[in-house]
Amino acid sequence: MLESWIELARGPLLRLALLAMAVGLLRQVLLQVWEISWAFHRAGDQVVPWRVALRRNLEWLLPWRYLQRKERRAYNFTSFLFHVGVIAVPLFLAGHVAIWNQELGLSWWTLPPAVADWLTAITVVAALGLLLGRMVNSASRVISKFQDWALPVLCILPFVTGFWVAHPLWSPFDAQVVYLVHLLSAELLLILVPFSKLVHMVLFWVSQTSSELGWRFPPGSGERVRVTLGKETEGI
Amino acid sequence: MEAEIRTLPEVSQDVLASLRPPSLTPEKIQERLSYIIEKDRVVGDLPRRFLEAFAAVLKHTNYRQVIDNYARIPARCANCACACQIYQQTHDPKDVPCYRSNLLLEVYRRHFTLRGIVEGHLSGAPFLTDDLILEMAETYYHCTACRRCTLECPLGIDHGLVTHLARYVLSEIGLVPRALVISTREQLEGQTRNTSAIPWPAIADTLEFLEEEIKDDKGVDVKFPVDQPGREFIFFAPVSDYLMEAETLMGIAVVFYATGAMDSWTISTEFLDGINYGLFYSDWILERCLREELEQLRRLEARKILIGECGHASRSAKAFMRTFGGGEKAPPVVNIMEYTYRALKEGKLRLDPDVISERVTYHDPCNLARTGWIIDEPREILRSFCRDYVEMEPRGQWNLCCGGGGGTVSVDEIRPYRTGVTGVKKAEQIRATGAHYVVAPCANCKKQLREVCEDNGLDDVEVVGLHDLIYKAIVLE
Ligand code: SF4
Ligand code: SF4
Numbered sequence: 001m002l003e004s005w006i007e008l009a010r011g012p013l014l015r016l017a018l019l020a021m022a023v024g025l026l027r028q029v030l031l032q033v034w035e036i037s038w039a040f041h042r043a044g045d046q047v048v049p050w051r052v053a054l055r056r057n058l059e060w061l062l063p064w065r066y067l068q069r070k071e072r073r074a075y076n077f078t079s080f081l082f083h084v085g086v087i088a089v090p091l092f093l094a095g096h097v098a099i100w101n102q103e104l105g106l107s108w109w110t111l112p113p114a115v116a117d118w119l120t121a122i123t124v125v126a127a128l129g130l131l132l133g134r135m136v137n138s139a140s141r142v143i144s145k146f147q148d149w150a151l152p153v154l155c156i157l158p159f160v161t162g163f164w165v166a167h168p169l170w171s172p173f174d175a176q177v178v179y180l181v182h183l184l185s186a187e188l189l190l191i192l193v194p195f196s197k198l199v200h201m202v203l204f205w206v207s208q209t210s211s212e213l214g215w216r217f218p219p220g221s222g223e224r225v226r227v228t229l230g231k232e233t234e235g236i
Numbered sequence: 237m238e239a240e241i242r243t244l245p246e247v248s249q250d251v252l253a254s255l256r257p258p259s260l261t262p263e264k265i266q267e268r269l270s271y272i273i274e275k276d277r278v279v280g281d282l283p284r285r286f287l288e289a290f291a292a293v294l295k296h297t298n299y300r301q302v303i304d305n306y307a308r309i310p311a312r313c314a315n316c317a318c319a320c321q322i323y324q325q326t327h328d329p330k331d332v333p334c335y336r337s338n339l340l341l342e343v344y345r346r347h348f349t350l351r352g353i354v355e356g357h358l359s360g361a362p363f364l365t366d367d368l369i370l371e372m373a374e375t376y377y378h379c380t381a382c383r384r385c386t387l388e389c390p391l392g393i394d395h396g397l398v399t400h401l402a403r404y405v406l407s408e409i410g411l412v413p414r415a416l417v418i419s420t421r422e423q424l425e426g427q428t429r430n431t432s433a434i435p436w437p438a439i440a441d442t443l444e445f446l447e448e449e450i451k452d453d454k455g456v457d458v459k460f461p462v463d464q465p466g467r468e469f470i471f472f473a474p475v476s477d478y479l480m481e482a483e484t485l486m487g488i489a490v491v492f493y494a495t496g497a498m499d500s501w502t503i504s505t506e507f508l509d510g511i512n513y514g515l516f517y518s519d520w521i522l523e524r525c526l527r528e529e530l531e532q533l534r535r536l537e538a539r540k541i542l543i544g545e546c547g548h549a550s551r552s553a554k555a556f557m558r559t560f561g562g563g564e565k566a567p568p569v570v571n572i573m574e575y576t577y578r579a580l581k582e583g584k585l586r587l588d589p590d591v592i593s594e595r596v597t598y599h600d601p602c603n604l605a606r607t608g609w610i611i612d613e614p615r616e617i618l619r620s621f622c623r624d625y626v627e628m629e630p631r632g633q634w635n636l637c638c639g640g641g642g643g644t645v646s647v648d649e650i651r652p653y654r655t656g657v658t659g660v661k662k663a664e665q666i667r668a669t670g671a672h673y674v675v676a677p678c679a680n681c682k683k684q685l686r687e688v689c690e691d692n693g694l695d696d697v698e699v700v701g702l703h704d705l706i707y708k709a710i711v712l713e
Contacts, residue, residue, distance in 0.1 A: 035301035140314030214302035222520025
């Protein structure tokens with residue numbers, strides 16, 4: 001019984017989840033690119049500091065910008081560690097690369113097992129740290145929504161179960177159940193990517209540019225808004 | 237009006253139908269937000285009008301792509317809250333920048349995205365209510381649009397932009413501080429063509445008086461050039477300078493005298509006010525003000541636009557002149573401090589280091605410093621002749637807002653808020669420097685800082701412009 005479930009989760013479900021994520025992300029990217037080009041086309045000032053915007057994105061990817069400031073230093077650094085883990089482990093763990101190889105026919109560099117173990121542990125601890133940080137900081141606590149709590153928890157699941165899959169002796173649960181939970185939770189996450197704030201993995205790259213373009217007005221837009229609202233003859 | 241709604245693609249009839257019936261009277265609105273105009277006086281009915289205005293704005297502007305992005309990605313990490321001096325003062329959840337921006341983003345998400353509309357259908361609850369609109373009207377004028385928080389957002393969310401957009405939509409339904417509307421109306425549609433409603437003859441008198449003052453103080457003949465064609469610069473100062481900041485204007489005039497460039501600038505009699513409240517609340521107004529400046533530049537065949545000591549006037553011209561002035565063809569925009577700095581570097585200014593013996597510090601106007609535009613120039617000028625110059629912390633790009641940014645300084649009704657909440661951190665900063673002179677090269681900052689000092693017991697502090705001190709120290713022969 002469990003075996004057939006695992007088969008399903010390993011094969012068709014995994015492919016479905018990956019496909020759903022890819023299609024969803026592609027849609028988001030295309031929409032955003034289209035919107036940005038449209039905005040650019042209409043802008044009266046087409047000098048957009050693309051490079052500066054990209055540089056600001058890169059600055060936030062690396063930790064030393066926020067390591068220099070004392071506010072939220074620990075939280076931001078935890079977030080950095082967490083992101084390293086959630087990107088590196090799914091992509092570069094030897095067992096995963098084997099799957100990618102089998103599914104896509106592509107193969108690449110893999111993490112040494114010991115490093116992968118440590119990274120997994122760090123990711124889990126970092127996720128807990130982020131949740132804790134969210135809880136103790138009153139500002140982030142009040143602005144948090146359901147997904148801000150749920151997603152880190154959901155991220156912890158595949159990492160913990162994945163660790164047990166690699167080290168069955170440490171696992172308190174049945175190996176097959178653990179494996180199934182690992183697969184299903186990871187797939188759920190993949191499917192959620194385009195529909196949750198996880199979409200920042202692709203939209204993050206354009207947000208700084210978007211902000212710049214938001215300030216690049218189309219000339220005459222103010223007047224056109226007035227006309228649309230039927231107020232063209234009205235004074236201030 | 238019905239037909240009108242149907243031609244707007246973004247607000248669906250279902251959404252409109254789901255809105256609650258109007259519950260507010262103009263009196264109630266006035267009571268809650270006494271400084272806000274509800275011009276149209278359509279009783280209640282705010283949600284429908286808000287959505288229509290929002291739809292029209294999204295249709296014709298470039299905001300959609302950016303708020304769509306913002307609505308999808310927020311990390312809700314609260315980094316921004318650490319950077320916001322208002323939140324740091326109040327610790328009120330409503331002052332978390334991300335919370336505030338989310339009000340508008342949520343309206344967008346619920347009423348302008350497919351998913352939001354479907355969700356709204358399923359839940360059946362009307363989302364946009366009178367109360368939410370009034371909350372927005374209030375909170376978006378609590379934010380000073382200083383954009384300090386933007387430096388701290390890992391996702392690059394620009395809360396200044398969201399605040400600007402929200403105020404823009406609100407202004408299109410008549411919710412905008414009265415002080416801003418009245419001044420703008422006088423500036424663009426009134427007789428005097430300036431925000432303080434000073435008729436030209438009065439300004440001409442002032443200029444003549446200032447010329448005599450300069451003669452008395454400095455012994456030289458300095459004329460304020462008026463309507464002179466073919467000059468390099470056409471000069472726009474915030475008009476309030478002509479009433480209240482005489483020393484700033486005299487300082488600017490003597491800098492031109494000292495550089496031997498008396499015939500390189502001119503003031504226009506038709507439109508001389510650099511103030512552009514459009515930057516604070518309306519793209520429509522922003523464009524109209526800048527077009528007036530361009531018009532005067534053409535009329536007097538000047539080549540560059542020179543803005544006096546004013547943060548928002550400078551930023552609105554600098555950042556948007558290309559937009560409305562034809563991209564590449566737009567005239568360059570120069571702030572007076574850049575001009576004076578160049579004069580100093582070229583060795584054309586003689587500033588007597590023995591005149592200013594009191595301690596001096598410098599306040600960075602957000603609109604000049606946040607993007608890193610003008611930070612070092614005024615400091616170098618000040619250090620060249622002020623013996624006891626000290627810095628505030630934080631400063632430069634990371635400066636704290638005076639507390640009256642985003643046009644809030646003009647709203648006298650909220651002075652207790654400006655000096656008791658937003659300006660408190662600034663008062664502490666100034667106190668820590670022990671300075672006598674706080675140099676603030678911005679008409680808005682000057683007014684706000686004077687009130688902040690007054691209300692926070694900083695009685696010995698004198699808030700001045702950069703050119704005020706230059707005027708005192710300059711040596712002319
Ligand atoms: S810093 Fe940015 S992502 Fe974090 S809470 Fe503020 S707006 Fe949201
Ligand atoms: S723009 Fe300034 S006042 Fe407004 S939320 Fe950001 S830091 Fe606070």
